[in-house]
Amino acid sequence: MDQTVLSEALSRIDEARIVDLAKELVRVPSVSGEERAVMHRARELLEAVGVEAEFHGSEERPIINAVLNPGAERLLVFNGHLDVVPIAKSDAWTKAPWDPVLEDGRLYGRGASDMKSSCAVMIHVLEILKDMGLPLTVGVHLVPDEERGAAFGSKVLVEKITRGEMRRPDYVVIGEQSNLKVRVAERGMFGFQVKFYGRAAHTAASRTTGI
Template identity: 30%
Template sequence: MSDSPVLALLKDLISRRSITPEDAGCQQLLISRLEKLGFECEVMVFEDTTNLWARRGMEKPLFCFAGHTDVVPTGPEKNWTYPPFEPTVSDGLLFGRGAADMKSGIAAFMIALEQFIAKHQDHNGSIALLITSDEEGPFINGTTRVIDTLEARNEKIDYCIVGEPSSTEHVGDTIKNGRRGSLTADLTINGIQGHVAYPHLVENPIHSCVGALTELSQIQWDEGNEYFPPTSFQITNFNSGTGASNVVPGEAQIQCNFRYSTELTAEQIVNRVVSILEKHALKYQIEWTYNGSPFITRPGSLTNAVSEAILSVTGLTTELSTSGGTSDARFIAPTGAQVVEVGPGNKTIHKVNECVKIADLEELVHIYRITLEKLLAC
């Protein structure tokens, strides 16, 4: 029995060893199919990253599918049941690195487009694909650079589906209509190193920072809102000491992360943290990394179209959610686009033996195609 079109394409994509920021020919494979559908394909290379912007039509509204061809490293391949870049079907599942995150989304985009355009050659508006090979890595030369280019020429996306694995138990049961902001602090507390037997000659940075860290961990930063849970603060790394039991260290290095709602700005968080460090009279240096601002796509034409498509295909009433980590949607939403993430199950993403349910692939194709029909069919 031959593979379905979406399964065949997904196998081809998985077999390409596209560990971030490598694309390994995935985008050229898509281009060869998109050009046959009448898309104008523009390859944008920034530093080590290959990006694809493909567009069909010039009218409004502009509907975009967005995703990434890069995958995370496999870890020790000996721990995999099947070689991670040799797509293998077993018990109704397709195994391989990128099977869920997110080459399945890209394969489903492509087949949905082929089916939609075959029936609606003269559809309303325009359709685009924004594909990058730098989502799992530093994310500085991928979608954000493409969006900068589009903004510079006033090319605006109206609707966008990012094919990230959003589902939990069944495809379509959850879609992401927003994400929390992410802000990381790398904090160094300075002290004076010396012998533990002479405490009057040392200044222990571990002791010094306990009060400030306790206060930071106990603050209720906000109460969240109807779309977001309250802002959270977590210490993710704490490093200090010389390895000797009789030496007070000279510094402590702490890394912490905030996941914050639209009730706060990054600037407000920074100012409050600094005020607490100053209150505790710490000698410190701090560096901030802004990983993305919070965004929300409120219920409207895009969420309605996707929800109705999911209901018609699966019989499920989908849940709108802002949980989970960041995605490239954070670069697209600030342009004014309505953005949601709709994709397969996320239970095995980044894990050994990553896999996707083959039955979910077909349902995902139908969900994407019906969404297109609801928004762009004549």
């Protein structure tokens, strides 16, 4: 993307529009395992701005794939999740979790930070770029199940890409909160089981020597 096109794209950014899109997403409860409604709402928002979006994965936990300019040589994908963690203590909230409020420059609501505001930005990016004639394919993947391991979300996308059922991106931007710092690596996860044999003991209950 040359500097002229980049400057034009940046000049089109509408922060109020991003907030409105984020509010639309926050209003739809989407605890992990219950993402169907928010995925349909996100698809409606994409189609309302003239971007085609399709579902992948299961009917109850769909994945959104939206693409601009599919014929270009290179593909840049923005990836974000729309599921949120459960509300453990509703009485600890000073504002209604599903009724977003903008106050003093901050958006309050469950998922506003992690990461519906970022997903709203991605929708707005496609809205900005859709008529700019970029020599680049730009896509957005909105997924469920990130909070519980991604088996029904990004893992499904990776499997489809590996099988050749979806186009492999050349570049991927994950929109998780990073204090506006570009992060090029992330911790992985490794799980294993270990068995110990012997006499069980705990210092809180017994002075008996254990294993």
